[in-house]
Amino acid sequence: MVAPAVPEITEEVLHESIDARTDSLIALRELGPPDLVHLLRQPVRNPGKHIGVYHHVTGVDASSSASLAAYINTLTYREHGQPATTKIVEGLYCCYNAFSRLDMRVHVTIPGTVESYCVDERGEKKKTTDELWLETYLCSVLRAYSYADDGSGETIRKIMGVRRFNPVTNTETEHKFLSAAEQLFFKGWQLGSDAVVQVPTTVSNHLTAGLLKYFHTTGRYASGVNLFEKLRTQNVEVSSLLAKVLFMGNEEVDAVRVLHEALKESPMDYVMLDTQAEFLLKKAETAATPEQREERLRMALGCADRSTIAAPSEFGTWARLAQVYVAMEDWENALTILNSCPMFNYQDKDAPVMPEPKDIYLPTLPETRLDEIDSEPEARYSEQIDPSLLNLRAANYRGTFKQAYSLLTEMTAKIGWDQLLKIRSNVFVMEDEYRNERQEPVSYPTKRNASTDALRGTPDLPPTNGDATDDEVTGKDEVASEKSKQDDADSANTSNLTTNGQTNDNLERPSSAVDPGDVKKSDGENGSNEDGHLSRLNNKRLCERWLDSLFMVLYEDLRVYTIWRTQMAQYRAQSMQYKKSAEEWELLGSLAERLQHTDEAVEAYRACLSQRFSPKALSGILKVFEKNKNTRETVAATIRLVTWQYRWYSEFSPELLHTIRTLIEDEGAVKVRSIIQATNLPQNVLDLTHHYAALCATFRSSGTDG
Template identity: 55%
Template sequence: MVAPAVPEYVLLKPLGLRVPRRCMCMAIARFQQGIHEEEEIFVAVDARTESLQSLRELGPPDLVYLVKQPKANSTRQTGVYHHVTGIDASSSASLAAYVNTLTFSPLDKTHKVVSGIYCCYNAFSHLDMRVEVKIPGSLEAYCIDEHGDKRMATDALWLETFLCAVLRAYLYADDGSGNAIKKIVGVRRFNPVTNTEMEHKFLDAAEKLFFLGRQLSSDPETQVPNTVSNHLTSGILKYIYTTGRYTSGINLFEKLRTRDVEVSSLLARVQIMADEEVQAVRLMYDALQDVPMDYALLDCQANFCQSKGEGEMALECAKRAVTAAPSEFSTWARLAEVYVGMEQWDLALLTLNSCPMFTYQDKDTPRMPQPSRIMLPILSESILDEIDEGQPKQGDPHDYVHPSLRKLHAAGYQGTFLKAYNLLTKIAAAIGWDQLLKVRSEVFVMEEEYRVERHHEPKPAQSLGAETNGELVEEDEEEGEEDSGSVSGPGPTEPVSEPTANGNGNETPVNSSIERPEQSMASEVVKSGNDDPDPSHSTYTQFRNKRLCERWLDNLFMVLYEDLRIYTIWRTEMAQFRQQAMEYKKSPTEWEILGELAERLHHFDEGIEAYQSCLATRFSPKAMRGLLKLYEKRNDTRGMLGALIRLIAWQYRWYSEFSPELLFLMRKLIEDEGAVKVRSIVQATNLPQPILDLTHQYCQLCATFRSSGSDT
């Protein structure tokens, strides 16, 4: 089985994974020390040291580096390394213990490990905590700062490091679709909190360091990290949401609330999760008496009212939140969502246009030199024929993907641009493309209007963008979202009829009913809201009730147009092939892209159809994750468990035995159906027992935390 594509900057992780707890010793015995090997030792460690200055988030996964030498030759040494998350980093002893489990490998009896280094990043103090083990012999714990200087490791630093390690395990985990796994291939992912004792240790550290959380940065939708919006609070909430340990979360935030009333918004969110809505409403009301302009509390209120169908109440809360935090994206996005829910499309567009957009800051990833060899062995416990069959072999060409599918820029949106695009697609799905264009022209100044108003003035040709023979010419789009992508030149609204390849090399002209959107104004003449107005425009009476569309939103319209165009061509082609009783062929990767496209445009059934076509050719975690949504929608317990078993097995195949999203789905199934029924359905599945044992581990974790339904 060939590994997923690896970006040149990425390094990989150890090979073996932990199997069911009762077989843990066997797993350690089979585990080889690393998946990367380099002839010149410590190059990867030096590269990590050099990258410390550029880290801005929680830091990369932990690096484990071993030096080994042939038993018959003590002069030649090589280095092997991998990455890992979820290991207990509360002390040098716990990290050294992990290194010691890797010192013996029955698969390599000609070499011995002579030393090892475990590197774990402390994002609070911007230090790389390191434990160096000599085998046999000594252990040294120290830390490296951003300048490469060595410092002493203290208990306070280890507390910070432990908390950062838990947060990375949760926030950098894969969601089941394989996206995170393919980004950094081979990372060993463990569950950092496997019992109530570890939970107490985690929450105790979180309480002690809670008010330092803003030092850890925040989600990309938050401009300035604060007490309640940072990676620490996100990690705590994700842990509570995943495990259902609401009482532990409520107790934590109750204690913290006595020190800062702003924590009330976090407490209210956990109470709502726990179905303690009456207490949450009272809490929000009382807290707002003390901090009436706390935007996090107002946003929580707006979200709660919206979930109850109280649009007018949600609207007032959302407006106050915008007033309280006009520079935050989340408040404007919430207000736009409320307008969408109330079907006030013009106000929704105007609000969306006002959203402050931020440059996307991706998670920190390891940047390592190219290793001399990469090893990705398959453990017998993860072998499942239906997952392995049909996968491309080493040296096979990549799937063919039509160029039009490769150029769908919406697939690469992240952060604020992704959320803004989702809001735009919701409006388009609700009212249709034509009506969206009509609303757009009613609220924004369109290019034709601008021309009419300025026809009497000299007009530089370059100020109107690129136009050739009356047809719109698009500029090259950039993926850098800080620019909001590219802006197309102005052009008239016109019907589109373009040929496209059907995947077999034949071109089929398809008439699309989608109209190309007008450019609201040429980008060269658009001014921001802070620019001084042009006195010569004071007589433009048509513009009095209209706004200038932001360049980034103009670009989103063009990207949406392209999504809709490709979607329409796909559905039209499929209908034509069905009428002719012909098979409509696409490569598995193309079916994945089409499934994502349909999901983005809120065409659920068509997305499922594409994912099913992909799975008919070969297994895909992304397609199976999409199919899992269908089973959820139908309340199909057996279908959900079948999908979960396969996703868990695929994750284990790539050295990940922990996914918060998959654990959450398993917990919800056990709550709804009971642990006995879930275990019985899993065990009755006609799959190898080692594969079923992997799923039973998730069930056992629910029992350990005494989740609802786990005792039935």
């Protein structure tokens, strides 16, 4: 298998990329940025001059200085038959150790010596040790999985010029990875955790997330069971991870037994309770009878409710409880619990912050040549985009806000916008009610909980949002301002989305709910600390300002979506073609997918693909192909996505590998290889996908032995 091409970014000032990386070490909060490879090039005809170039990489074996030096040596042989105008005389490989917060560095002189050292947050040099290399190796594998692209291209586009390799390609490297994970398992909390986990724990951190993603991707469940069986003898909390792997492998009876025994010993372990609730929710979806579904949901409710008591500050426990209520169609409780979710800042993955480059070279290998993919960049650059589609804030949600918004859209998809607004006004104190009732006395219930605490006047929360901007969490004044601005902008926005002067914008804009900050403000104005103005509203909640903002954002999504669908219907009725640019179709597909209108999303994504290639659109359609078991369409989409990834220097996407593995499990390796080979595409392109299938055979995945 040929390696991806090597992108090169040329420095304006020699070594400025290394200096920038050193300066950024103190600000790193996650697993660290991709590895940096800096090369010193010397023109053949001018030996006294040096040119600094660099690229980034993930998935390279970082277990020793020798393995990193070997990677640099491979770069010296990459020119294929072309007379070299420069030669590499030095190389520096930088790989971040997130455990010890050190940047491990290997300096290679060609020809000559290899020197390894590490740099701390202050930029001071230190000696390396075997323990530090073990930590560095494990971090590099976790980065390769965590920072890999999911097929949509969004991760690839975030950082320019990153080569992505598969860090675990056979059972031997798997043993090496799992051995390192076992040795460092109980230090995993030091790495931090996913954006939706407030406090990293032994079983909720980047290490455990990486391990679970590895087992999910490769199907190596037996290896996962062996690892967690050993680790749970040291800590019963690991039982939740063991159960998750058993569930992945469809060993449901064993998984339930593991959870049952572990919860006897640790009855308030919130991860185990949440794992039970998640399992029961899935079983409710496949229940044979309504009675069976109701029973399973009732049990899921008990587990989810108990997990919120065990971990009241974790978003995931409250979100799961809201999810159960949605499944039970108990909309008022679902909205109440959603309002109780603790929200916190989204911490994005560490990314390199580099100076403006002097030059950028992004080569293409002949093996990745495919006309429909090669023409994509030029087509994207020339497209016009409707501003109203670009300004939909929900598209930028991440972390807790993205999940909360997903729950809100699920409710809307099931009961409709009008009904959601009615439930909202039943649950929360609305602005007009507050104005009318604020002067009347109030008596409060003595029982307090996360949902009703706000009635006593909770302190203002610190600014929190899903994308580190002020847009996602809107204060009361901002919501009011937004409403007045919206009145002025409605006609302009509508005209942007219409071409024939007709609209069907009949969505009711949500009136603002009262938040705790307003209650406290009015108390101050009245000179009273007593909440004596909510007499008839004491059984209602005060809506958190972030949730109030989500309703406004959802309204905007639904408004644009409704106009789009109305226009489509009008054009079809007149036998006219509805025209949008490929980028606009991609955004409309994303909008429909966000609102959980799958058929409409596929329709928009297909319209996008009819004009140009789009990895985001194709990966959106691929999800539907996989769900509907459309084997040939799944293979055709996967081949193109694998090729696009490889074109941009990525030979490894866990999601695409999982897709191929699942196909082979369902259809058998022989049939899948035959379908790949029968596709009317160049052989060099087909070989890239054959490589993924070969990985499944190496790991002896189910279906590869027939």
